[in-house]
Amino acid sequence: MTAIMVGVWSINEYSFDRFHKDGDRIYRVTGQAFINNTLTRIFSDESQVTFDEQYLANNPQVEEFSYFVYDLNERLSVELNQVSYPKIPVIMARENFFSFFTFPLKEGNPETALDIPGKAVIDETTATLLFPKEKALGQMLKISGVDYEVSGVMYNIPRNSHLQASIVVPQKNSPLEQIIGISNVITYHKLAHGADVVELEQNFTSAAREKMEYLKNLDYQVRLQPLKDIHFGSGEFMQDRAVTGNKTEVMIYISVAAVILLLACINFTNLFVSNTFLRAKSIGIKQVLGARRSRLRKDFYTETAWYALASIVMGLYLAFANMPIYNQHTGSSLFIDFASAELYIFLLALFVVIVLAAGTMPAFKIARLNPVETIKGKYRGQPMSVVQKGLTIVQFTASIALLLITLLISHQVNYMLKQDVGFNKENIVYAFAALESHEQYETLRNELMKEPPVMDVTLKNHLPTVWGSGLPIKNVGDEKVTPFDCGYIKPNYFDMLGMQIIEGENPIGKYEGTYVCVLNETAVRLLGLENPIDQTILAMDIPFVVKGVVRNAQVRSFHKSTDPQIYVTMSYFMGRRPGYAPVMVKIAGDPKTAIAAIEKQWKTVLPDAPFECHFLDEEYTKMYASEVNLRNVLTYTMFIGFAISVAGLFAMALFITQRRRKEIAIRKVLGATVMDLLRLLNKSFMLWIFISYILGSVLAYVFMKMFWLKSFIVQAPLSAGIFVGVGFIACLVALLTVSWQTWSAATTNPVKVISKE
Numbered sequence: 001m002t003a004i005m006v007g008v009w010s011i012n013e014y015s016f017d018r019f020h021k022d023g024d025r026i027y028r029v030t031g032q033a034f035i036n037n038t039l040t041r042i043f044s045d046e047s048q049v050t051f052d053e054q055y056l057a058n059n060p061q062v063e064e065f066s067y068f069v070y071d072l073n074e075r076l077s078v079e080l081n082q083v084s085y086p087k088i089p090v091i092m093a094r095e096n097f098f099s100f101f102t103f104p105l106k107e108g109n110p111e112t113a114l115d116i117p118g119k120a121v122i123d124e125t126t127a128t129l130l131f132p133k134e135k136a137l138g139q140m141l142k143i144s145g146v147d148y149e150v151s152g153v154m155y156n157i158p159r160n161s162h163l164q165a166s167i168v169v170p171q172k173n174s175p176l177e178q179i180i181g182i183s184n185v186i187t188y189h190k191l192a193h194g195a196d197v198v199e200l201e202q203n204f205t206s207a208a209r210e211k212m213e214y215l216k217n218l219d220y221q222v223r224l225q226p227l228k229d230i231h232f233g234s235g236e237f238m239q240d241r242a243v244t245g246n247k248t249e250v251m252i253y254i255s256v257a258a259v260i261l262l263l264a265c266i267n268f269t270n271l272f273v274s275n276t277f278l279r280a281k282s283i284g285i286k287q288v289l290g291a292r293r294s295r296l297r298k299d300f301y302t303e304t305a306w307y308a309l310a311s312i313v314m315g316l317y318l319a320f321a322n323m324p325i326y327n328q329h330t331g332s333s334l335f336i337d338f339a340s341a342e343l344y345i346f347l348l349a350l351f352v353v354i355v356l357a358a359g360t361m362p363a364f365k366i367a368r369l370n371p372v373e374t375i376k377g378k379y380r381g382q383p384m385s386v387v388q389k390g391l392t393i394v395q396f397t398a399s400i401a402l403l404l405i406t407l408l409i410s411h412q413v414n415y416m417l418k419q420d421v422g423f424n425k426e427n428i429v430y431a432f433a434a435l436e437s438h439e440q441y442e443t444l445r446n447e448l449m450k451e452p453p454v455m456d457v458t459l460k461n462h463l464p465t466v467w468g469s470g471l472p473i474k475n476v477g478d479e480k481v482t483p484f485d486c487g488y489i490k491p492n493y494f495d496m497l498g499m500q501i502i503e504g505e506n507p508i509g510k511y512e513g514t515y516v517c518v519l520n521e522t523a524v525r526l527l528g529l530e531n532p533i534d535q536t537i538l539a540m541d542i543p544f545v546v547k548g549v550v551r552n553a554q555v556r557s558f559h560k561s562t563d564p565q566i567y568v569t570m571s572y573f574m575g576r577r578p579g580y581a582p583v584m585v586k587i588a589g590d591p592k593t594a595i596a597a598i599e600k601q602w603k604t605v606l607p608d609a610p611f612e613c614h615f616l617d618e619e620y621t622k623m624y625a626s627e628v629n630l631r632n633v634l635t636y637t638m639f640i641g642f643a644i645s646v647a648g649l650f651a652m653a654l655f656i657t658q659r660r661r662k663e664i665a666i667r668k669v670l671g672a673t674v675m676d677l678l679r680l681l682n683k684s685f686m687l688w689i690f691i692s693y694i695l696g697s698v699l700a701y702v703f704m705k706m707f708w709l710k711s712f713i714v715q716a717p718l719s720a721g722i723f724v725g726v727g728f729i730a731c732l733v734a735l736l737t738v739s740w741q742t743w744s745a746a747t748t749n750p751v752k753v754i755s756k757e
Helices: 002-014 053-057 124-130 176-180 197-211 213-217 227-233 247-274 280-288 293-330 341-366 371-376 386-417 438-449 521-527 570-574 591-605 616-659 661-669 674-711 720-746 750-756
Strands: 026-035 038-042 062-069 078-080 083-085 090-093 105-107 119-123 140-143 146-154 167-170 185-191 220-226 428-435 454-459 471-475 482-489 501-504 516-520 536-539 542-550 565-569 579-587
Touching: 002 247, 002 293, 002 341, 002 616, 026 197, 026 227, 078 124, 119 124, 124 146, 185 197, 197 220, 220 227, 247 341, 247 386, 247 616, 293 341, 386 616, 386 674, 386 720, 428 438, 428 591, 428 616, 438 454, 438 579, 438 591, 454 591, 471 521, 516 521, 516 536, 521 542, 521 565, 542 565, 579 591, 616 674, 616 720, 661 674, 674 720
Parallel strands: 090 167, 119 146, 482 565, 516 542
Antiparallel strands: 026 038, 026 185, 026 220, 062 090, 062 185, 078 083, 078 140, 105 146, 119 167, 140 146, 428 579, 454 579, 471 482, 471 536, 501 542, 516 565, 536 542
């Protein structure tokens, strides 16, 4: 089951965006720059505007281009018959979206579905939701108060697409631009056959720098990312709403599944070889009747194949039945597609691997049996060979290493979540709103502050855990600029989030009409400001006076160091474009009561704005979703692997004690006590466990220290207590497993044993 489930998931991960026609020639336009002295992949709206139709028409290496605007989920709500559906994802796209990408329409013409404003294409699920008893084509709906006519119904976008949307509307001349503004424009180019990607990147970089003056002094490069690399290659971006994956995580899952499969095959091999004497007579008869060794091997491979086939069928059923549980604990939406050719190729490969891994050693072992001894019934099997002992050690080594890695990963995740990140994220909820003016925000804040559960309210242009607008900053007289995370805030932002001003003051709201700012410690270091207070820096060539320095806040995960941050008054932001931003509310008492009170006032002040509330600490925890999912999966596989190893050890103990029954009986007759016999029988097993523990500990240490922990700037110490505890558990479980059989053999009446021999 484990191998099948991980295999299906891996197939899905590696199949992302492979279904697009000409997908090998489609590239996403991105950029890279040095931020905090680290080369970082970014998106830049400014660079995108250089790639207009006139510029691309004169470039023979670009066959076609398209784009879409994403990050609209919180900004827009779909309405029909005065019923709001706020969670339907909407994107705005270029008119050629459906001819550029392979997202086929079930109804409508892909060439004209987005040709004019006011048209909308919805997917099958949305069509069923909004128009369950009517044909969707031609129907009217509202998106944030704007009327749209359904011009097409598309098949649901495949789950293995980095781009996900349920409604697509045209971006050009869209009325929604007046409501939400334009940001996060993601451009794609379909290159001509034989195009030189490196040359194009250089040309695009030059064009971007010519268009945007500040880019000339920024170490910024345009990069073209292949479509097939987006899923696994987007984790390094500052922010990216694409459905992303982690290739390292996939390889870990595949390795763990391979280990579980190996443990099961070892069990099968050891059990069969150990119990060869039970079927030795039938094998001897076949040999006497002329069966050659090749025939015996073939028969056993056939028998193993039937076992493997039955196991795969049962595993497929269990994987299908447990898929909802797997999705719940990993945050995925995996399903088994029985119409997929890749599934059957994988199952065939799995079948061959199991037959060869589990059947080869026993098949060659049985062909060597002496037919005379087997027919006379004198064959009692052979003592455990070095190979069998080695396989048993491999089993427990893998199980102990898996147990240690699981506990150490859990320790690292808990360690990171408990770190002081420099800001308060508990008991804070937020909801996005398109605020038309400062007065509207102040009205909302005043009404919310009347509610007893509300302790404070503040506003920022984006969530604390999100990279902002990338404002270019430099010292006066310098040429080189550096992108800073820019936060437009209200005066009480630092106090509400518990962010400490360590130098100067909080100037936000105190110096109206004057450009002042607050820098964090990283920004001060990068700018080389020894005495930053009252120093002047340039942001987009506008002089800002530094009035305060705030303590570093780890607003992103501990995979990266703290970004340089600049904080300015919210009025700069709302004066440039609609004030779409998260309203953050600090609450006390019962969260349900507080949220209900907030929603009541929200609907009073902002009746047309959808209210969708989230907790800030949950948003922060999401940054470690990959690590948490890995921990959850490893926990289950750890139990499975340990159970397989214990079962194998139990079978080995049974085999050895059965072979040594006469020896045990004679020793008892000669005066050996039960404790003497237990020590004798358990000694070899405990030696194997000790060797396995040493090897497993080394493997776990190397994996954590040299591989997994290297991606974090904050690393939990590899606790000796975890290693000692796992050693104790392994010895205790092994001792109990073995002693069950050895106690039975040591306490059996020796007279009965000797008389039967």
